Amino acid sequence: GEEAPRRRVILLCSPCMGHLIPLVELARRLVADHGLAATLLFATATATPSDEYLAVAAAVPDGVDLVTLPGPAADALPPSASVRERVAHAVVSSVPRARHVALSLAASAPIAALVIDVAFTPARGIATELGVPVYMFFTSPYTVLSLLLHLPELDATITGEYRDATEPIRLPGCRLIAASDLPSPMLADRNSEVYAKFLHGAKECRKVDGFLVNTFLELEPAVVDSSISGLERPVHALGPLVWTRPAAADKDHECMRWLDRQPPESVVYVSLGSGGTLTWQQTAELALGLEMSQHRFIWVIKRPNDDPLGCGSFFGARNIGADEDLDFLPGGFVERTRGVGLFVSSWAPQTAILSHPSIGCFVTHCGWNSVLEGLLNGVPLVAWPLYAEQRINASMLEGQLGVAARVKLSNGGLVLKQEVAGTIKCAMKNGGAETLRKKIRKLKDKAVHALTPAGSSGHALAEVSNLWKPGT
Numbered sequence: 001g002e003e004a005p006r007r008r009v010i011l012l013c014s015p016c017m018g019h020l021i022p023l024v025e026l027a028r029r030l031v032a033d034h035g036l037a038a039t040l041l042f043a044t045a046t047a048t049p050s051d052e053y054l055a056v057a058a059a060v061p062d063g064v065d066l067v068t069l070p071g072p073a074a075d076a077l078p079p080s081a082s083v084r085e086r087v088a089h090a091v092v093s094s095v096p097r098a099r100h101v102a103l104s105l106a107a108s109a110p111i112a113a114l115v116i117d118v119a120f121t122p123a124r125g126i127a128t129e130l131g132v133p134v135y136m137f138f139t140s141p142y143t144v145l146s147l148l149l150h151l152p153e154l155d156a157t158i159t160g161e162y163r164d165a166t167e168p169i170r171l172p173g174c175r176l177i178a179a180s181d182l183p184s185p186m187l188a189d190r191n192s193e194v195y196a197k198f199l200h201g202a203k204e205c206r207k208v209d210g211f212l213v214n215t216f217l218e219l220e221p222a223v224v225d226s227s228i229s230g231l232e233r234p235v236h237a238l239g240p241l242v243w244t245r246p247a248a249a250d251k252d253h254e255c256m257r258w259l260d261r262q263p264p265e266s267v268v269y270v271s272l273g274s275g276g277t278l279t280w281q282q283t284a285e286l287a288l289g290l291e292m293s294q295h296r297f298i299w300v301i302k303r304p305n306d307d308p309l310g311c312g313s314f315f316g317a318r319n320i321g322a323d324e325d326l327d328f329l330p331g332g333f334v335e336r337t338r339g340v341g342l343f344v345s346s347w348a349p350q351t352a353i354l355s356h357p358s359i360g361c362f363v364t365h366c367g368w369n370s371v372l373e374g375l376l377n378g379v380p381l382v383a384w385p386l387y388a389e390q391r392i393n394a395s396m397l398e399g400q401l402g403v404a405a406r407v408k409l410s411n412g413g414l415v416l417k418q419e420v421a422g423t424i425k426c427a428m429k430n431g432g433a434e435t436l437r438k439k440i441r442k443l444k445d446k447a448v449h450a451l452t453p454a455g456s457s458g459h460a461l462a463e464v465s466n467l468w469k470p471g472t
């Protein structure tokens with residue numbers, strides 16, 4: 001007889017590359033390994049899709065349908081709107097279109113579940129309408145999910161500003177979180193709109209049927225300890241899901257050929273993710289610190305930006321063309337580092353770079369995908385957290401896991417060049433990296449095993465897929 005159509009999972013992604021990349025990998029696994037079909041809908045935040053998005057879209061694996069939901073008009077929000085506001089706006093404006101696509105998919109094949117990222121809670125009603133469960137795919141550590149789910153409780157019991165708290169935040173089974181490491185919206189005034197929206201978002205997160213977290217049991221054993229008072233929702237640790245399939249073009253990128261010519265473990269890779277930016281002064285300190293470290297480097301460089309949160313290029317505002325555009329760097333720096341340093345001014349093939357044997361350490365803003373990619377390649381990390389939950393990630397990596405050296409801020413709030421050079425030294429060969437490398441390689445082995453069918457994450461994904469295929 002005719003084969004019944006596969007049950008389809010619909011995944012909704014807000015305009016964040018750091019959400020899209022692991023969601024693509026989740027969709028790929030559901031299709032390739034678990035007999036489901038997958039449609040991934042991406043809400044664009046800009047009038048035309050960014051180069052970053054097009055680069056990721058070009059590498060979407062066979063079997064995963066990627067649908068671009070058109071972005072709002074360029075002038076829909078004032079230029080001063082924050083990244084959070086732009087993401088929220090893009091999501092809300094895309095819900096009617098997402099609903100339309102979901103309903104037409106449901107007309108031709110059974111839908112198994114709706115999977116949303118943390119920003120897509122306004123689309124929950126689509127799952128109700130389709131009569132399917134809604135799961136949240138959480139792209140940061142479980143510790144951060146636990147913080148969000150406990151936030152209403154913390155809000156009710158902690159008085160005063162969180163940033164003034166002398167006691168760290170305690171979450172069941174998780175590492176303590178120092179007040180100064182809290183996510184940016186919690187460091188804002190508690191009567192601010194930023195905090196109010198964050199708290200609202202946290203409450204919305206509780207209204208899903210279950211959580212899929214991009215972490216693994218051996219990394220965050222607290223995931224089994226996920227009892228949140230009054231909230232009985234399953235938490236499945238499925239990670240580390242990272243971009244495993246670099247585009248064919250990645251292998252031909254000039255930086256890969258350059259890496260081929262460098263000695264093993266000799267190159268510092270510097271990237272602050274898709275959104276991270278530094279001020280003019282901080283960019284200069286980083287440059288001079290790299291030079292002072294006397295190591296070779298690849299620097300995914302962006303024009304300095306005064307964004308106080310440090311996420312000024314979130315929607316792909318790349319504006320560097322050729323070498324002469326690097327005029328913001330300290331005088332003579334480009335000439336002095338010629339042959340030693342390589343600048344990449346557009347989307348870098350990060351997973352290909354990190355897997356190259358010439359890479360010695362990774363200076364990262366601690367975006368969770370970057371962290372997992374570093375980990376899966378066994379590369380020691382230099383933690384330079386900027387915004388969102390990145391300070392929590394940095395603290396886990398340094399204090400709990402011992403796989404990173406974290407930069408310290410000066411009294412003026414800058415990472416000074418001596419600090420840059422010193423921290424890099426600690427993460428490179430002959431400078432103390434042996435311990436970091438040993439630990440991260442151990443963790444890598446556990447991560448690789450977790451993803452196998454017999455491992456904790458492989459098992460969890462099979463379990464979730466079975467939930468979504470009743471009767472099979």
Ligand code: UDP
Nearest residue numbers: 018021273274275347348350367368369370
């Ligand atoms: N990335 C990349 N090339 C770049 C910048 C980023 O491939 O030039 C990828 C990186 O490998 C990671 C993702 O984009 O998968 C960034 O996610 P992350 O969570 O590290 O940081 P975010 O950009 O969300 O702050």
